[in-house]
Amino acid sequence: MTRYRYCVIGAGIVGLSTAHHLLAAEPDATVVVLDAAPSVAAHQTGHNSGVIHSGIYYEPGSLKATFCKAGERATKEFCRRHGIPFDECGKLIVATTPDEVSRMAALEERAAVNGIDCRRIGREELADLEPNVTGLSALHLPRTGIVDYRLVSTTIADLIRAAGASVLTDQRVVAIAETAGGVTVSTRSTTLTCDRLVVCGGLQADRLAEMAGLTVDVQIVPFRGEYFQLPRWRAGFVRRLIYPVPDPELPFLGVHLSPTISGDITVGPSAVLGLSREGYPKFSVDARDVARMARFPGLWRVARANARLGVREVGNSLFMRRYLRECRKYAPELTVSDLLPHEAGIRAQAVRRDGTLVHDFVVERTDRMIHVLNSPSPAATAALPIGRHLAGLASAAVGHQP
Structure with a gap:
């Protein structure tokens, strides 16, 4: 049985970043990364919108706010160092009603507290910046950018391998056992032991924690993010x-x-309850996932509290013209023929048993294990500082001798 100093479960961008920072801190460490998918960044990392977020939405002092601000800088620096294309295109948060204009004040205040470059612009400047966008006013965030996080992830994976560590795909974990002497991890094809385990399980985070013997208060509820894309002749529309x-x-x-x-x-x-954690085609159903959700009281409490929103989102999913109506609030020139199919994403939303949606990062620790139970947006933007933080927790493990 092979023994490693560190094992990381999950080859999304957070897990890969953690392994990368472990190796940076301890170049002689033996490290292995395991993932059930056939490739790295196969789920949330590879199905997001590719935004390098600024952090304007996040509660000051929260882990999201702290990690996002650091991650925005770190992601761009990583891309420069490794020749990965990115574009600091900027972002506009557009108000189309007087009520939305008044709500922008809270965002401005939060931006100021979080130290984010942000300014309010009026209708005329908005039209100058984006002729196809209509609004009463907008917040302009010039440092927000775009990148291909799948490419960032594969680059990190290459760096991990170049440092002598292993990134193993098609390795679905079926058992985890912690003892005083280490952690044993079994997949469908192999068993290994490690001094310290870090689990960045994303859509399967709760199941992996339970497999390892943790009692957790949260369950992952999948929400499908359904996208369209504009036709090529609309290039430059915004x-x-x-x-x-x-x-x-x-x-x-x-x-x-x-x-x-x-x-x-x-x-x-859109944001529609998913019936399969890893099923991306529309109407995908996984009986095991559905049964688990049906038994979870937190889901029913969320459903009761958000019934009106749920009906609206399902309607937007089923009827393209209703979806289009959301877009036309600020982009009135768009038509139904502009909405072409695009692959969906699935968001791993942690929900507590009392129905509370968990919005910040959640990390549970034992003597030899670290479990990331919630890694919400902006996890991709924040992945490099999050990985550094998790690597620091792992290297400080009880009983670890560097």
């Missing part, structure tokens, strides 16, 4: 990321226009 002013009563940010580093423009996402 040059910046265009977001609506978020409604504080709702848990998600709403439908936005996102230029991508590949030159496409995506429209979305």
